[in-house]
Amino acid sequence: MSRDRNWMYMKRTTSEGLFDPTFQHHVNFFLDYAYANAPNIQRELIDGVDVSKIRCPCGKCQIPRFKKRFEVVGDLFKKGFMDNYKAQVMRTRMVDLEARVQEERNLLVSRLEEERDLLATRLDDERKAREELQKQLQEFMKNWRSPSN
CATH class of the missing domain: 1.20.5 (Single alpha-helices involved in coiled-coils or other helix-helix interfaces)
Structure with a gap:
């Protein structure tokens, strides 16, 4: 994972109001890495499926809350990364x-x-x-x- 985290604070949408593909790429890469390497992943069995949760790094949650990947993605696109x-x-x-x-x-x-x-x-x-x-x-x-x- 790259140590350069400037992308975390870049504009998340394009001038047309669409999600920036560069930001999307970095978020997906970041989450792939986080779910593979996080030291404190929570696992939950939902309908027989093992679901992993990580601490959400969005501007609102700011780490304490554990969330599923799709929830973290939504938060990051809506609220961005925490300072x-x-x-x-x-x-x-x-x-x-x-x-x-x-x-x-x-x-x-x-x-x-x-x-x-x-x-x-x-x-x-x-x-x-x-x-x-x-x-x-x-x-x-x-x-x-x-x-x-």
Whole structure:
């Protein structure tokens, strides 16, 4: 995907009021790339069909909303791209990354707590078994020292 994003802010219609074919071409290429490479695509099963959604970069939605391709196309032609798209994408990716890191952290903490609880249970079981063995040994020693008649 080209790093030149000037086309995002070009006029979307021709002097005749038709959609500019250059803009159309870039939007289609952009969406092909976005749907193939977006890090946080939402998938939805609609009537048995897997439908992908990406965050809408139009001037109104400005990233938070997930939409189907035809919805994103319509928004981009009607409202154009949001200002500072690249900066906003970076902020969104950072927020998503932070959320994933927090999720991973929570998962690790949960696993560590489970492991800790399991070890505590094992230690408690071993302590009880050791106490029982000590009782049995004391009983044995008591009976061994004073033999019964």
